Amino acid sequence: MSKIIKVDETVHRALQSQITLNTLDDFIRELVQNGVDAESTCINIQLKIKEEFDMIELFYKDNGVGIDPESLKDFGKRFYTSKLLETSKHGLGSLIHLKTFGFRGEAINSMLNACSSLQITTRVKEFNNGFGLCYINKDLVMDVQKSSTTIPVGTEIIIGGIFDPVPVRKQLLFKNVKNKHVNTIYEIRKVVFNSLVDHPWVKIDIMIEELDKNGRWNKRNIIRYSGYEKNQIETIPFQSQLKLFNIIFGLKISDNYELCKVQLKSSKLVAGIALSTAQSKDYQFVYLNGRPFINDEFMKIINQLFQKNYELWGDDFKICEKNNTNNIKNSKSKVKATSMYGRPYRINPIFVASFETRLDVFELLQDPSKSCYNTKNLPVLISMFTKVIEVYFRTFQNKIVKKEEIKNNSIKKPRITVExxxxxxxxxxxxxxxxxxxxxxxxxxxxxxxxxxxxxxxxxxxxxxxxxxxxxxxxxxxxxxxxxxxxxxxxxxxxxxxxxxxxxxxxxxxxxxxxxxxxxxxxxxxxxxxxxxxxxxxxxxxxxxxxxxxxxRINLEKMYENLIIESVKGKSKKFNMLENKIPIELLNGQVEILKYFDESLKFWGILFDINFENIIGLPEIILNKFHKIDYSVLKKGILEYCYNLKERKKLPLKEGYFDKTDEFWWMKYVTQMPKLYQEIIKSKSCRSxxxxxxxxxxxxxxxxxxxxxxxxxxxxxxxxxxxxxxxxxxxxx
Known part of the structure; x- marks a missing residue:
């Protein structure tokens, strides 16, 4: 049974943080983490977006321990929580024994300030009936009421009019809806993964329903994870976390990763590092004692360590990725995918790493969203992760050698004649x-x-x-x-x-x-x-x-100029339709980002079919380069461009956007073209x-x-x- 009490005065003065919920994923984070803290094994969330009626509703349900009727009276009050029962005796020192996400007693109160209504119905196993209460415009409209129907043990919450009290946030939310949820969906997946990484047995379903202008509901599953029995013994530790990662983000690394472990005195690190790579750093997750660890210095050092092994990593495309893609043309070619173009897209590692160290109260108080930004153990964490990377590449290299041994029966160093x-x-x-x-x-x-x-x-x-x-x-x-x-x-x-x-x-x-x-x-x-x-x-x-x-140099500038002028005139998308479609397999989140930047892709002559399953148009200069290698390089280059647009590293270009008063007007837009295009043109200008x-x-x-x-x-x-x-x-x- 979940018991809610008021936080001790001296404690809440130290903890108060004025939590604000600014996005849909903030709402979902707090609800999911409350469900996890309530020992739920099944969570369901349904978002209903009625843009025509200017309405957003959220339906939440879990099978946790519930809230007893006496404690329910304090639900939603500021500085009331069920997580800090010991602080009245031991003060903040009791936080080192904390096993839950929440403890500040502010999240639900912040929710009430960011919606027009909230209704909760809950039942604990000691009672045959459920009990509920209702808030409208953050005011309690009735006392705790007994439910008229029998409900299962757990909690149900209905939140209506999300962001009605904050019109600016609501406007931004609907703008994101129009933009195909390109940011919202990723952020929802991220907060769910952060919440479940230490609780991978929890089943979770999240669905978005949108009411279109014709009055039809369009349903879309954002996350559907089946969980498993909590007491089930894992054959391989941390495997369930990687399975959860795989399902939530759809990166398909479950069968293609290295699991590395390091222990230094009382500190432990376990990390799952994919053998494939990504064009974004969105898939790098580090946790410290179960909470997201977000430290720019740490991440910069770790990514630099990976980049030092770029050449070895490049073999991943030749050996590993070709085994996982069907989109290969002329696969007899033994040319490494990136060698023809230099570095046409970013090579970023994909990993999930979890540190377990002695808990410091300072780490818990840094961020109301339960993230940790700094720790006095930072040098130790860097040292441990450095060792993990060494283990990863050593194992990776051994696998490459074994593959070659199996293929050739013996290792023969290739002889290259150089003059x-x-x-x-x-x-x-x-x-x-x-x-x-x-x-x-x-x-x-x-x-x-x-x-x-x-x-x-x-x-x-x-x-x-x-x-x-x-x-x-x-x-x-x-x-x-x-x-x-x-x-x-x-x-x-x-x-x-x-x-x-x-x-x-x-x-x-x-x-x-x-x-x-x-x-x-x-x-x-x-x-x-x-x-x-x-x-x-x-x-x-x-x-x-x-x-x-x-x-x-002369050839390079001619090619740049011709391609940009062709794109400005729209010829790149009108006269370069492909005879044979190029099938492209996309993962969760990738379709959304391609749809969002569809106009910019069309400007550069990259055309997809209506379902974004095939490329149906490409500029000739680009297409000619891909007859000798597999099309995974093309896909990665396109995604790289979209991520650059999303991160505002490049400008989205459209017809009629250009100032042609300068003789070299076209040169200003060279840096805005996909990096893949630039590398291909550099290569072609060199060879010609x-x-x-x-x-x-x-x-x-x-x-x-x-x-x-x-x-x-x-x-x-x-x-x-x-x-x-x-x-x-x-x-x-």
């Missing part, structure tokens, strides 16, 4: 695979008749050494500064003084070099060097252009550009310089490396 192309002038070595060099280092017979000036680098080197022996060692070289026209961001930070020394040992006293885009027309072509670089004269300076980086070893005629060199003059950012390639370098200055004759 080095170097400038013999102190420049950094460029690494190429043999396959990349084949056909690029051919004979000079392919040079056409327009090639007038092709120089041998060894002869240049000998000449420089004769004129300026070792002078470069004594020169204090100043960092050159490249400035672009207009409001462009200066890129001189790309070149550090140390980097410039590595680029060439033949600088003389160039103290300052400033270039704008318009000054590129003043370059005088000297010729090609070693079929790798183009030498030009600018004033009294000799400058070297990387022929590959130069052409790559002039390579080292390609001979160029003077006409072709002139064309390259003219193309570079027309670039928004002519001083770096697609990947941020310099496209040109100062070589030396010309002294007096």
């Amino acid at each position: 080095s192309s170097t400038l013999k002038s102190g420049t950094r070595v460029s690494q190429f695979k043999t396959s990349e060099l084949n056909g690029r280092l051919g004979d000079n017979n392919k040079i056409d008749s327009e090639v007038n000036n092709v120089y041998d680098l060894d002869k240049i080197r000998e000449s420089l050494l004769e004129k300026q022996p070792n002078t470069y060692k004594e020169i204090n070289i100043q960092e050159p500064k490249f400035e672009k026209e207009g409001s462009c961001t200066q890129c001189h930070d790309i070149f550090s003084q140390e980097d410039l020394k590595k680029q060439s040992t033949y600088f003389n006293s160039i103290k300052h070099l400033e270039l704008t885009r318009s000054e590129l027309k003043d370059f005088v072509i000297i010729g090609q060097v070693d079929k790798k670089f183009i030498l030009v004269k600018y004033g009294d300076q000799i400058i070297g252009l990387d022929q590959h980086a130069t052409d790559e 550009s002039i390579m080292f070893g390609d001979p160029l005629s003077n006409k072709e060199i002139k064309g390259l310089l003219q193309g570079l003059e027309q670039c928004y950012q002519p001083f770096e390639c697609a990947h941020g490396r310099p496209s040109l370098y100062p070589i030396c200055g010309l002294g007096q004759q």
Whole structure:
């Protein structure tokens, strides 16, 4: 039986926090946690949204111990609770023995302040009948009444007119309803998981019903979890928590995770870490003594530890994810999914971790929503989780090795032939695979008749050494500064003084070099060097252009411009319908976010069918890249873009939104396109550009310089490396 008493005066002065409920998930959190504290094993919640009637109702039911009639009289009063029966004797010190979520005596009172009516009916097993009372506009309208019908043991609550007393919150809530609950549903799932992570045996059902304009109810199950017998012995500890996680969020990690445990003196940590990854950090949960632990410093360090193992993690896509998806095209390809694009989407771990340490009263008093934000044991927690990550990747790596052993019967380290192309002038070595060099280092017979000036680098080197022996060692070289026209961001930070020394040992006293885009027309072509670089004269300076980086920059900007102009005109979604649909399997919450940002996806030419089960349209430049690998990369890239929109890291774009007054107006929107698009275009511009070893005629060199003059950012390639370098200055004759 749940007994409600008033919190001791000295205690409630220390605890009072003026709890406010601002969202639907706040209501659900308090009700679910009250049900858990009342030893419920079954909880049902029904949300009814009648937008046309400006009405939101919530129906709650559990099979907990109930509230006795005497205590029911104090239900809803501030500073009354059934959780702190010992504080009157032992004060706040008794909190270290606390086994419940609630203890402040404010949650139900806050509920009454945020709704127009609340009706409760409850029964304890000692009584044959139930008892109830009713509040309207936070005023008690009648004393405790005996129920006229027989009801089971437990509690039923009906809340009407949610947020009627707070119109601003209600307006935001209905706005979220119109936006397909993209935030609300995730937050509801999160608070339920937080409430049940230490009580995974509790069965819970949550449904949303919406009344449309035609008077029809649209029902949707948000959570349906069957729980299990509380006394059931788990075969594997913490497995039920991961099952709960799997069902609530639909991430399907139950059969694909590593369970890691660490103990340090009296502190324990158990963590389930998925072998798959996500584009959002929404699926990282840490608990301290059963309560959510939310600490930015801790989470930053943990995510950095995971990122250190990115390359190993990347094998997850090659080995693990292909076993869990049916959306694979040309699966014979052994190319790692992310290797073609760099990092086209975020790689974030998915994990549930639970710490058990000696309870500190300070941790309980930090947040009325029962979360913990700091602890004096933070260094210990970081150390323990670091060890868990080591165990995780060691086990993960062993699994990869075993998979290869089974496949090949023996482990053979792959042999990769690599050749080095170097400038013999102190420049950094460029690494190429043999396959990349084949056909690029051919004979000079392919040079056409327009090639007038092709120089041998060894002869240049000998000449420089004769004129300026070792002078470069004594020169204090100043960092050159490249400035672009207009409001462009200066890129001189790309070149550090140390980097410039590595680029060439033949600088003389160039103290300052400033270039704008318009000054590129003043370059005088000297010729090609070693079929790798183009030498030009600018004033009294000799400058070297990387022929590959130069052409790559030109191609990159053309592709960016064409795609953005095509998207602005709507061509990307009108003329790129796919002959064969691409099936995409989406999980809980992912459909909502795609529907919400459907217009932005269409702008970039990403079209889904009405049920969001298949992609039916893609820009050609994007589609062509996905014929060699499975489509899981495409799905992750699209979701990454939607999460960026949700987190306001990117702007949702629509037709008619653009200011085209500037010559390079389209460049402002490059950063707003999906990151996957950017990486694909960078890759394509690289592979389609002039390579080292390609001979160029003077006409072709002139064309390259003219193309570079027309670039928004002519001083770096697609990947941020310099496209040109100062070589030396010309002294007096």
